[in-house]
Amino acid sequence: MFFKKKPASKSVAKDRLKLVLIHDRTNCNTDVLEMMKNDILEVIKKYMEFDDKELELNIGSARSETTGNVVPALTANIPIKNIRKPRAK
Numbered sequence: 001m002f003f004k005k006k007p008a009s010k011s012v013a014k015d016r017l018k019l020v021l022i023h024d025r026t027n028c029n030t031d032v033l034e035m036m037k038n039d040i041l042e043v044i045k046k047y048m049e050f051d052d053k054e055l056e057l058n059i060g061s062a063r064s065e066t067t068g069n070v071v072p073a074l075t076a077n078i079p080i081k082n083i084r085k086p087r088a089k
Helices: 011-027 029-048
Strands: 048-050 054-065 070-077 078-084
Touching: 029 048, 029 054
Parallel strands: none
Antiparallel strands: 048 078, 054 070
């Protein structure tokens, strides 16, 4: 708990490669994609606990059901551990 294990270089390289592929597919800056991913995860953390190690967040493309055109798509696989109780304001 006090000493956090550093991610293996294999996993860091894999994550970097994913970002490069996402950049190519969406024509979006990788820094912007990383900031967007972090923002999304921060919002989700307000409402639930999830397994960071099993988290998958991808930007790719999909065919629109309404127009039939290929459009950018954000997909997420977030293993939820616990839902947080709403905070009183």
